[in-house]
Amino acid sequence: MAAKIALPARHRRWPSRLVPYLLLQALIAGLCVLALPLSLPEPPAQYRITDFRMIEDGTERLVALPHFTAPRYAPDDSPRFAAQFVRPHAEAGRAWSVFLPRFTNGVEVTVNGVIVHDSRRDPAANRPDRNTPQIADIPAPILRDGVNDLSIRLFVWGPIPGFLDRIWVGADEVLRPYYDLRTQLFVTLPVVFSAWQAILTVILGIMWVMRRHEPAYGVLAAAMAVGFIQAFTQTPMDETPLSRLNVFLISSAPLECALVLTFTLLLSGLKWQRWWLVFFAPAMLLALAGLIGSQATARALYPVLAVPTVGTSLLVMAFVSARSAVRRQNVASFLLGCAVTIMLTCWIVDLLSVFQIVPNRIFTSRLSYSAMLVAIGAGLTWRFARALNEVDSFAGQLVTRVRQAEERLKASFAREEERARAAALARERTRLMRDLHDGLGGQLVSIVALSERAEAGGPIGDAARAALRDLRVVIDSMDDIGGDLMLALGSWRERAVAQLRPHDIALDFRILTPQGLPVHPELRPWHVLQIVRILDEALTNAVKHSGARRITVSIETIDDAGPQGRITIQDDGKGFELVAGDGGFASHQGGRGLRNMQSRAARCGAELVLNSDAAGTQVRLTLPHRLPDSDGAGS
Amino acid sequence: MTVLSDERASQAISVLLVEDDAPTSWRLQDALTSAGFQVTAAATLAEARACLSRGGPKVLLTDLQLPDGHGVELIRETRRRFPDTEIMVISILGDEESVISAITVGATGYLLKDAFPTDIATTVHDLVAGHSPISASIARFIVRRTQATVEPPPGPQLNTAKLTPREIDILWGIAKGFSYAEIAGHLGMSRQTVPGHIKSIYRKLEVHTRGEAVFEALQQGLIKL
Numbered sequence: 001m002a003a004k005i006a007l008p009a010r011h012r013r014w015p016s017r018l019v020p021y022l023l024l025q026a027l028i029a030g031l032c033v034l035a036l037p038l039s040l041p042e043p044p045a046q047y048r049i050t051d052f053r054m055i056e057d058g059t060e061r062l063v064a065l066p067h068f069t070a071p072r073y074a075p076d077d078s079p080r081f082a083a084q085f086v087r088p089h090a091e092a093g094r095a096w097s098v099f100l101p102r103f104t105n106g107v108e109v110t111v112n113g114v115i116v117h118d119s120r121r122d123p124a125a126n127r128p129d130r131n132t133p134q135i136a137d138i139p140a141p142i143l144r145d146g147v148n149d150l151s152i153r154l155f156v157w158g159p160i161p162g163f164l165d166r167i168w169v170g171a172d173e174v175l176r177p178y179y180d181l182r183t184q185l186f187v188t189l190p191v192v193f194s195a196w197q198a199i200l201t202v203i204l205g206i207m208w209v210m211r212r213h214e215p216a217y218g219v220l221a222a223a224m225a226v227g228f229i230q231a232f233t234q235t236p237m238d239e240t241p242l243s244r245l246n247v248f249l250i251s252s253a254p255l256e257c258a259l260v261l262t263f264t265l266l267l268s269g270l271k272w273q274r275w276w277l278v279f280f281a282p283a284m285l286l287a288l289a290g291l292i293g294s295q296a297t298a299r300a301l302y303p304v305l306a307v308p309t310v311g312t313s314l315l316v317m318a319f320v321s322a323r324s325a326v327r328r329q330n331v332a333s334f335l336l337g338c339a340v341t342i343m344l345t346c347w348i349v350d351l352l353s354v355f356q357i358v359p360n361r362i363f364t365s366r367l368s369y370s371a372m373l374v375a376i377g378a379g380l381t382w383r384f385a386r387a388l389n390e391v392d393s394f395a396g397q398l399v400t401r402v403r404q405a406e407e408r409l410k411a412s413f414a415r416e417e418e419r420a421r422a423a424a425l426a427r428e429r430t431r432l433m434r435d436l437h438d439g440l441g442g443q444l445v446s447i448v449a450l451s452e453r454a455e456a457g458g459p460i461g462d463a464a465r466a467a468l469r470d471l472r473v474v475i476d477s478m479d480d481i482g483g484d485l486m487l488a489l490g491s492w493r494e495r496a497v498a499q500l501r502p503h504d505i506a507l508d509f510r511i512l513t514p515q516g517l518p519v520h521p522e523l524r525p526w527h528v529l530q531i532v533r534i535l536d537e538a539l540t541n542a543v544k545h546s547g548a549r550r551i552t553v554s555i556e557t558i559d560d561a562g563p564q565g566r567i568t569i570q571d572d573g574k575g576f577e578l579v580a581g582d583g584g585f586a587s588h589q590g591g592r593g594l595r596n597m598q599s600r601a602a603r604c605g606a607e608l609v610l611n612s613d614a615a616g617t618q619v620r621l622t623l624p625h626r627l628p629d630s631d632g633a634g635s
Numbered sequence: 636m637t638v639l640s641d642e643r644a645s646q647a648i649s650v651l652l653v654e655d656d657a658p659t660s661w662r663l664q665d666a667l668t669s670a671g672f673q674v675t676a677a678a679t680l681a682e683a684r685a686c687l688s689r690g691g692p693k694v695l696l697t698d699l700q701l702p703d704g705h706g707v708e709l710i711r712e713t714r715r716r717f718p719d720t721e722i723m724v725i726s727i728l729g730d731e732e733s734v735i736s737a738i739t740v741g742a743t744g745y746l747l748k749d750a751f752p753t754d755i756a757t758t759v760h761d762l763v764a765g766h767s768p769i770s771a772s773i774a775r776f777i778v779r780r781t782q783a784t785v786e787p788p789p790g791p792q793l794n795t796a797k798l799t800p801r802e803i804d805i806l807w808g809i810a811k812g813f814s815y816a817e818i819a820g821h822l823g824m825s826r827q828t829v830p831g832h833i834k835s836i837y838r839k840l841e842v843h844t845r846g847e848a849v850f851e852a853l854q855q856g857l858i859k860l
Binding site: 430433434436437438441442444445446448449450452453464465468471472475476479480481482484486487489490491492493494498501502509511516 | 656658661729730732748753754771772775776779809812817
């Protein structure tokens with residue numbers, strides 16, 4: 001019944017978690033959308049130049065920057081943007097620069113007919129996916145007071161349309177901080193991230209090597225490695241066999257994407273499926289295009305293959321992470337989900353920029369990739385810390401369990417030994433019993449029977465009976481009684497009753513404490529034999545010498561620093577002193593019997609106290625807390 | 636006196652004594668005859684069977700080691716043919732080896748060969764009166780078998796699965812030397828019901844036939860087909 005109630009409750013819980021999760025993702029996406037258009041600080045407007053004459057295909061027209069061009073031009077047919085700027089005389093002493101915050105793909109800056117900068121010489125600046133700024137120092141000699149000519153050639157080689165942002169020409173010391181800021185954001189920061197990727201590659205690689213059963217780590221390490229290599233690959237400007245490989249590496253985004261997607265699926269608890277290879281198909285196609293075809297083919301395919309792959313992968317990752325985070329409350333998946341949301345938002349914004357829907361071209365996908373790195377780093381740290389905690393608690397548990405198991409093993413070993421000993425004893429007893437039964441026992445019985453028929457056979461019969469009784473005592477003492485002396489006393493009582501009946505003496509057997517005697521796990525057959533013999537001796541003395549009519553046997557457990565068993569045999573006879581004075585034979589017999597009892601008691605570590613007066617004799621046997629392991633008398 | 640002796644004769648309890656050792660047989664016969672029992676003696680299994688063919692005795696006393704076979708066979712046969720016959724085994728040592736094997740085929744007690752004549756007569760009278768004697772060592776053997784052990788201990792096979800907790804408690808009391816009255820007091824029952832329980836214990840330890848033994852074992856899950 002409880003399970004029936006609990007199950008729907010669990011199903012109700014995860015949709016209730018889904019709504020906050022979706023709201024949080026929407027909030028993250030909203031914040032991204034709000035943050036992205038916030039333009040970076042711009043240099044003073046006085047230096048800004050936006051109106052250019054654009055010479056393209058031999059025609060000339062006026063354009064206002066920022067400006068998008070066609071996706072591809074031949075290198076010798078690149079569009080040229082011409083404008084004029086004024087250097088006031090007041091600033092003649094200051095060094096001037098041309099600041100190009102954003103362009104695609106390459107620029108050549110000419111001032112007063114002199115080429116002052118060509119970005120194609122800086123391979124890092126050639127990557128269309130990076131927002132690399134450029135600053136060109138204008139050598140003082142070529143700069144004139146008043147109007148100067150500025151000409152910018154834009155080299156565009158795809159795969160996306162060319163772009164030229166507004167341009168600032170002015171005092172270098174004013175412009176350079178803005179350039180530095182952009183360099184830090186769009187050049188240095190990606191390098192830092194790449195370093196981070198390299199470190200993660202190593203860490204994840206080691207994790208995967210040490211834990212081969214967790215392929216998620218290996219897949220993520222591969223993704224990181226691809227990202228790292230891609231970041232440091234330069235765009236080739238000419239066609240060489242190596243450059244083909246380069247093209248492939250630059251367009252490795254779909255490969256990286258497929259790997260990260262695989263990682264996300266594995267992280268969310270899914271098992272690797274063969275059809276997941278489909279994820280890698282775009283990357284393979286692109287690689288083939290780069291290797292077999294030309295760079296141009298690869299570039300042409302990039303927008304068709306890579307961009308949708310990235311988008312689709314991000315969507316799938318968002319869904320899978322959300323499911324894992326909401327259903328299984330996986331913290332790593334939750335962080336990944338947040339990062340994916342940021343990346344997805346950035347990817348959409350970038351796409352809008354590529355399709356010239358927004359008048360800006362700052363690509364943020366790459367920067368947002370850092371968000372995912374942060375997420376992965378945090379997720380891994382979290383998992384690592386949790387794993388360490390688990391190891392700690394597991395180690396603690398293990399120590400406890402091992403100790404418990406050890407104790408159980410010891411106990412079971414002791415039990416096993418004890419059992420084997422008991423079994424050996426039982427087998428020996430059985431063998432002895434059969435032997436005695438078939439041999440000695442039968443002969444003694446015959447003696448008893450024959451002596452009863454003979455006239456003067458009385459004493460012989462008694463002796464034979466005594467021998468039989470003793471035989472039974474010995475056999476009985478060998479039985480495994482599990483340390484419970486009461487079981488031995490039960491048999492003794494029966495024999496005692498049988499022994500006293502012909503003498504017309506009553507036996508009063510009193511068990512004063514509910515359990516009788518305490519259990520002695522260390523009890524051995526020889527202890528039983530000694531104790532039973534002491535009781536037999538006391539009984540025999542009472543029968544033979546005291547003239548008693550009633551013998552009382554009291555069994556109790558006394559508590560003297562722990563439970564101790566005590567057996568008291570009391571008769572209502574003449575007492576020991578009278579016996580001693582009765583005659584030599586009797587006193588001699590009694591004396592020897594007493595010595596025997598004392599020595600037997602000593603061997604068991606028991607205390608034997610004998611009191612005797614005219615009202616009767618009392619033999620009190622107090623057992624030790626623990627019976628000795630070996631026979632103290634050495635006999 | 637004649638009336639009394641006639642009465643005795645008519646009430647004489649028939650005892651079939653099977654014992655191969657002549658002196659032992661004589662003294663048992665003496666003890667029983669002088670106590671008023673009508674004793675038929677047999678020294679071998681064949682003689683005993685011949686006696687049984689003339690009708691079932693009230694009491695069967697038998698030794699286990701017989702020249703032409705084992706007393707257990709005789710007990711089993713008697714138990715099957717004459718369910719009302721009380722059976723006792725004559726044992727030298729009163730050891731569980733002989734007594735338990737006799738109990739499992741239908742005996743309800745044992746008699747020591749060297750017992751005093753009065754004790755012999757009393758024991759047989761008690762048996763006829765429905766008081767099956769059980770010794771502390773036999774009770775001990777049975778209750779030790781009720782305790783779970785990994786492998787069966789040596790000695791005769793004994794199936795204690797049918798015993799109730801109360802019966803096991805009674806056996807523990809006997810094994811520890813408590814009197815019937817003390818046991819009854821401890822267990823909150825009437826002293827008079829204790830002998831009935833002991834009779835019941837004997838009956839439950841009896842394995843009637845081979846087929847039944849197999850059936851029992853199946854029932855208790857001891858063997859699987």
